[in-house]
Amino acid sequence: MAVVLSVLGSWVSMNPISNILLLILVFFIPPHMALSLTFVKIPLPSGVTAAASIGFPTALPKDFYVSVQDGRILKYQAATSNFSDFATTGNRSKAVCDGQTSGDLEPRCGRPLSLEYNRAPNQLFIADAYYGILVAGTDGRLATQLASAVNGVPFRNIEQAVLNNDRTGSLLKYDMKTKQVTVLLRGLSGAAGDAVNANGDSILVSELIGGRIQRFWLEGPQIYTAETLIIFPGRPNKIRRTPGGDFFWVAVNIFKPDSQETVPTRIRINRDGNIMEKVSLENEYNTTRITGVVQFAGASYYVASRYTNFVGLYKYT
Numbered sequence: 001m002a003v004v005l006s007v008l009g010s011w012v013s014m015n016p017i018s019n020i021l022l023l024i025l026v027f028f029i030p031p032h033m034a035l036s037l038t039f040v041k042i043p044l045p046s047g048v049t050a051a052a053s054i055g056f057p058t059a060l061p062k063d064f065y066v067s068v069q070d071g072r073i074l075k076y077q078a079a080t081s082n083f084s085d086f087a088t089t090g091n092r093s094k095a096v097c098d099g100q101t102s103g104d105l106e107p108r109c110g111r112p113l114s115l116e117y118n119r120a121p122n123q124l125f126i127a128d129a130y131y132g133i134l135v136a137g138t139d140g141r142l143a144t145q146l147a148s149a150v151n152g153v154p155f156r157n158i159e160q161a162v163l164n165n166d167r168t169g170s171l172l173k174y175d176m177k178t179k180q181v182t183v184l185l186r187g188l189s190g191a192a193g194d195a196v197n198a199n200g201d202s203i204l205v206s207e208l209i210g211g212r213i214q215r216f217w218l219e220g221p222q223i224y225t226a227e228t229l230i231i232f233p234g235r236p237n238k239i240r241r242t243p244g245g246d247f248f249w250v251a252v253n254i255f256k257p258d259s260q261e262t263v264p265t266r267i268r269i270n271r272d273g274n275i276m277e278k279v280s281l282e283n284e285y286n287t288t289r290i291t292g293v294v295q296f297a298g299a300s301y302y303v304a305s306r307y308t309n310f311v312g313l314y315k316y317t
């Protein structure tokens with residue numbers, strides 16, 4: 001099985017084949033037509049900002065992992081409404097790092113940008129801007145580094161280039177059997193997120209600066225080629241497959257006319273990049289930029305933002 005990830009705002013995607021059975025069993029969509037969607041803020045622990053990425057343990061609905069600015073990966077337990085430390089990517093000191101927002105401390109404290117939970121064999125994968133690809137230990141402490149460089153180039157150099165608005169983002173593949181990292185696609189402008197299609201034949205990749213989503217083929221006649229599927233009038237961030245279907249939620253911050261301000265919007269596209277649904281989150285988020293939208297069991301949407309001290313939850317009541 002391969003893990004595919006992009007660096008910077010990176011988002012790890014598992015090849016979904018092994019999860020299909022679970023998806024069919026768990027993700028039935030209840031008839032919510034008559035119900036209304038209400039918005040709840042799940043506050044992060046005090047002093048913590050920036051929910052960069054949300055990952056779900058699929059066995060326990062409503063519990064989730066979230067990576068935050070100070071370098072921790074927290075676990076949220078819905079039953080007790082409590083966040084607890086789950087994993088770290090760097091060998092960090094809690095006294096120095098917890099609650100910190102200084103860029104200077106990031107290399108030491110870690111900056112986990114992306115999470116992906118794999119039910120079998122029950123692993124949480126992490127993409128960190130400084131520590132590369134890691135897998136969290138079951139004891140929830142320091143994660144184990146799987147890879148930190150590709151062709152001898154450390155991942156963080158790639159990130160630095162992207163921060164300079166360069167077009168040097170890459171889509172990388174980590175092969176769990178051979179433990180090799182390979183570059184699948186180069187020249188990404190602010191590589192932000194990726195998600196593998198339900199049948200594993202291709203992967204959608206979003207570019208924050210480029211404003212677009214490309215499809216990169218992993219199989220078939222167009223293997224190892226990419227095509228642009230959609231260009232947004234804004235900044236698409238993370239992209240996440242919906243439960244059970246071949247659809248994707250993209251967190252897009254859409255530019256207001258003649259303005260640098262953006263409207264946070266969740267946009268559902270199909271595997272060919274056609275827009276199926278577009279919902280403004282302006283009432284709840286105003287112009288605050290969002291990072292990711294994750295749907296669970298057809299009923300709830302969790303929204304991550306690097307600019308809030310809460311995780312947003314839209315749920316049917």
Ligand SMILES: *[C@@H]1O[C@H](CO)[C@@H](O)[C@H](O)[C@H]1NC(C)=O
Nearest residue numbers: 045077080081082083084085
């Ligand atoms: C909540 O999480 C904190 C750590 O973040 C822990 O110290 C505390 O015991 C937890 N409380 C409950 C009720 O689980």
Ligand SMILES: *[C@@H]1O[C@H](CO)[C@@H](O)[C@H](O)[C@H]1NC(C)=O
Nearest residue numbers: 089090091092093142143144
């Ligand atoms: C973490 O840092 C401490 C103190 O700097 C050191 O003693 C320890 O060996 C380090 N652990 C790892 C796993 O690098």
Ligand SMILES: *[C@@H]1O[C@H](CO)[C@@H](O)[C@H](O)[C@H]1NC(C)=O
Nearest residue numbers: 261262282283285286287288
């Ligand atoms: C929304 O944000 C804009 C600027 O980004 C601000 O001028 C306005 O007051 C905000 N509206 C609310 C309701 O907070």
